[in-house]
Amino acid sequence: MSTEAAIDIDREKGNFSYDTEYEYNAGIGLTEETVNYITDVKGEDDWVRAFRLKALESFRSKPLPTHWATKDLENIDFDKFRYYLSKGQQPSRTWDDVPDDVKETFERLGIPEQERAFLAGVEAQFDSEAAYSRMKDDLAKEGVIFVGSTEGLKDHPEIFRKFFGKVIPTGDNKFSALNSAVFSGGSFIYVPPGVKVKQPLQAYFRINAENFGQFERTLIIADEGAEVTYMEGCTAPKFETTTLHSAVVELVALKGAKIQYITVQNWSANVFNLVTKRGLAEEDAEIKWIDCNIGSRLTMKYPGVILKGRGARGEVLSIALAGDGQHQDTGAKMIHMADNTTSNIIAKSISIGEGQSTYRGQVHIPKHLKGCRNNTECDALLINTNSRTDTYPAITVRGDDNSVQHEASVSKVNAEQIFYLMQRGLNEGEAMSLAVNGFVNDLVKQFPMEYSVELKRLIDMEMEGSVG
Amino acid sequence: MSVLEIENLKVNIDDKEILNGLSLTLPKGEVHAIMGPNGTGKSTLAKALAGHENYEITGGSATMNGEDILALEIDEIARAGLFLAFQYPVEIPGVSIANFIRAALNSRQEEDIDAVAYYKSLYAEMENLGIDRKFTSRSVNEGFSGGEKKRCEILQMAMLKPEFCILDETDSGLDVDALKVVAEGVNQMRGEERGILVITHYQRLLNYIVPDKVHIMMDGRIVKSGDKSLALEVEERGYDWIKEEIAAGV
Numbered sequence: 146m147s148t149e150a151a152i153d154i155d156r157e158k159g160n161f162s163y164d165t166e167y168e169y170n171a172g173i174g175l176t177e178e179t180v181n182y183i184t185d186v187k188g189e190d191d192w193v194r195a196f197r198l199k200a201l202e203s204f205r206s207k208p209l210p211t212h213w214a215t216k217d218l219e220n221i222d223f224d225k226f227r228y229y230l231s232k233g234q235q236p237s238r239t240w241d242d243v244p245d246d247v248k249e250t251f252e253r254l255g256i257p258e259q260e261r262a263f264l265a266g267v268e269a270q271f272d273s274e275a276a277y278s279r280m281k282d283d284l285a286k287e288g289v290i291f292v293g294s295t296e297g298l299k300d301h302p303e304i305f306r307k308f309f310g311k312v313i314p315t316g317d318n319k320f321s322a323l324n325s326a327v328f329s330g331g332s333f334i335y336v337p338p339g340v341k342v343k344q345p346l347q348a349y350f351r352i353n354a355e356n357f358g359q360f361e362r363t364l365i366i367a368d369e370g371a372e373v374t375y376m377e378g379c380t381a382p383k384f385e386t387t388t389l390h391s392a393v394v395e396l397v398a399l400k401g402a403k404i405q406y407i408t409v410q411n412w413s414a415n416v417f418n419l420v421t422k423r424g425l426a427e428e429d430a431e432i433k434w435i436d437c438n439i440g441s442r443l444t445m446k447y448p449g450v451i452l453k454g455r456g457a458r459g460e461v462l463s464i465a466l467a468g469d470g471q472h473q474d475t476g477a478k479m480i481h482m483a484d485n486t487t488s489n490i491i492a493k494s495i496s497i498g499e500g501q502s503t504y505r506g507q508v509h510i511p512k513h514l515k516g517c518r519n520n521t522e523c524d525a526l527l528i529n530t531n532s533r534t535d536t537y538p539a540i541t542v543r544g545d546d547n548s549v550q551h552e553a554s555v556s557k558v559n560a561e562q563i564f565y566l567m568q569r570g571l572n573e574g575e576a577m578s579l580a581v582n583g584f585v586n587d588l589v590k591q592f593p594m595e596y597s598v599e600l601k602r603l604i605d606m607e608m609e610g611s612v613g
Numbered sequence: 614m615s616v617l618e619i620e621n622l623k624v625n626i627d628d629k630e631i632l633n634g635l636s637l638t639l640p641k642g643e644v645h646a647i648m649g650p651n652g653t654g655k656s657t658l659a660k661a662l663a664g665h666e667n668y669e670i671t672g673g674s675a676t677m678n679g680e681d682i683l684a685l686e687i688d689e690i691a692r693a694g695l696f697l698a699f700q701y702p703v704e705i706p707g708v709s710i711a712n713f714i715r716a717a718l719n720s721r722q723e724e725d726i727d728a729v730a731y732y733k734s735l736y737a738e739m740e741n742l743g744i745d746r747k748f749t750s751r752s753v754n755e756g757f758s759g760g761e762k763k764r765c766e767i768l769q770m771a772m773l774k775p776e777f778c779i780l781d782e783t784d785s786g787l788d789v790d791a792l793k794v795v796a797e798g799v800n801q802m803r804g805e806e807r808g809i810l811v812i813t814h815y816q817r818l819l820n821y822i823v824p825d826k827v828h829i830m831m832d833g834r835i836v837k838s839g840d841k842s843l844a845l846e847v848e849e850r851g852y853d854w855i856k857e858e859i860a861a862g863v
């Protein structure tokens with residue numbers, strides 16, 4: 146395997162931006178006018194406009210969750226952001242048709258190369274809209290749909306509308322409401338019954354503009370017995386001002402379907418990353434979230450699975466790395482709603498220096514269910530004594546026939562380990578990095594190769610940067 | 614110049630003097646043994662030379678091939694050619710032996726080592742030391758028996774081929790068969806290009822790794838040096854007679 150082709154979200158490499166002329170710009174701040182502008186530009190149906198405006202109301206009425214996350218949320222000034230910026234609505238099907246500055250951005254990030262190497266399809270979003278979207282022809286012949294959400298809403302309303310907002314209601318939380326009001330971009334995927342997409346479909350979300358909010362909306366539906374792996378990578382340049390990323394991702398796995406959703410994100414330290422992700426698993430279906438959060442100023446993200454059908458399985462494997470001055474507030478939600486449903490959560494966090502990691506979990510198994518199981522493991526690794534870690538597992542399990550297993554550990558990279566590793570010739574950064582990679586190793590082994598290689602590389606860079 | 618030269622070395626731990634003027638010369642091509650009672654500062658010597666930050670150097674000097682190693686960082690000393698086989702090897706969860714040794718080798722060279730060549734030499738050295746191949750994927754020292762840890766230290770030494778090696782109580786925790794295998798491994802590394810310092814408080818190991826010189830260490834310094842027969846004498850008579858000799862000013 147060529148590591149060159151691996152998903153590449155090197156923060157340094159991603160730290161550039163182009164002065165871009167935007168055809169469409171909703172201006173600064175968020176009002177009904179902003180929402181109407183977005184819906185007009187996109188030429189959306191009335192029901193979408195109504196949906197957005199209602200969501201705006203919901204957003205305004207909901208409090209910030211500062212009582213349990215962090216007061217830092219109060220530093221977000223929603224009036225200072227630009228909510229919609231694009232060069233046009235139609236994503237290109239060939240890289241040649243993508244505007245030069247945008248194409249150069251994705252070339253610098255290595256996207257076309259990865260597409261050739263191992264992907265079944267790619268969507269590349271630049272600020273608010275997909276600039277490029279293409280899937281292999283044979284998948285199209287099998288009836289697979291993989292387009293931007295703007296396109297999906299326009300061209301496939303019959304499927305889109307049926308599932309849209311059903312897994313994550315608008316008012317789920319303040320940020321899902323915000324997304325519902327101003328969403329743009331993201332992916333829409335439909336895999337027909339029995340179709341197994343072998344290579345991953347990938348989306349790359351790129352923020353280019355300053356003072357900008359990116360609100361992609363992704364909806365993935367795997368019909369009965371279908372299988373698909375979706376991967377998202379994200380970067381943004383390092384601006385002095387804050388950037389907001391607030392996505393909503395809904396997955397629907399119908400009977401016997403499997404969806405694997407992989408995120409490897411490496412935001413710069415000015416990004417508020419407030420994302421709502423949830424899947425709905427019908428009978429014997431399986432949804433697996435692999436979620437790697439590196440960077441950002443504050444990430445709040447708790448991927449979840451609603452286990453709706455008998456025998457459904459849900460899994461969250463997550464790694465969060467909080468560098469100096471960063472806060473990773475991450476976790477998982479497993480809502481058991483049928484007999485014989487099983488869920489597995491393995492969360493590993495690494496806190497460095499002043500970095501702070503929080504695990505926030507919710508596992509709910511009601512009393513009337515039988516044969517349900519949950520396994521939750523949270524492991525925290527602290528690198529130097531200033532770091533903080535908190536665990537809030539919140540497991541409510543009722544009924545005798547259901548079982549849960551919960552383990553939590555906190556460990557430190559200690560001076561004797563570093564001495565031992567350095568005595569073998571590794572410098573301090575390499576020693577730290579090896580210890581951290583060791584800590585996440587059993588989890589990373591379960592990731593597809595390309596992503597584990599990239600994750601290791603990101604950890605190496607992060608650790609080498611963390612020792613002076 | 615091809616020598617590890619320690620002169621009048623003084624080392625404190627938490628303001629307490631542990632080494633108080635230790636001198637020792639280990640030329641390449643020789644094997645020296647340090648024997649001494651528990652708590653006398655043998656491990657302190659090993660760790661202080663390796664650059665451990667808890668050990669404060671308050672006087673004296675230590676040079677390797679003429680280079681002042683006391684001024685160097687831990688990893689610089691290691692890459693300059695000093696290897697320490699730990700008395701208590703440290704567990705590194707999740708890091709496999711194979712990846713660990715490869716990272717150590719890569720830290721010494723510009724280009725990363727070729728994977729095929731690497732595994733070939735790793736397997737050869739493992740076979741030599743009677744270490745099962747499945748150890749390559751086990752986490753460094755995690756859940757190892759005492760003997761497995763020590764063998765693994767010698768495996769690392771064999772792979773890294775350092776110029777100077779300090780073996781800190783490598784014999785402790787080994788049964789006779791394991792001791793022979795480890796000693797054989799060390800003996801194969803003896804030669805003109807390498808100096809080896811064996812720390813032990815049992816003479817037994819020295820039947821298998823026969824030293825060129827034996828130094829007796831007490832209360833933080835070398836108090837008596839001799840050839841291999843000195844080790845036998847200590848084995849037979851204990852350390853008290855040496856104390857008495859010192860007291861009598863012999």
Ligand SMILES: Nc1ncnc2c1ncn2[C@@H]1O[C@H](COP(=O)(O)OP(=O)(O)O)[C@@H](O)[C@H]1O
Nearest residue numbers: 626627631650651652653654655656657658667
């Ligand atoms: N980390 C430490 N902190 C305090 N005292 C120590 C530490 N390590 C060793 N010592 C003390 O230093 C002395 C020498 O120890 P050590 O070098 O381990 O002896 P040896 O290896 O000869 O048995 C002992 O008195 C021991 O208690």
Ligand SMILES: [Mg+2]
Nearest residue numbers: 655656700782
């Ligand atoms: Mg000792």
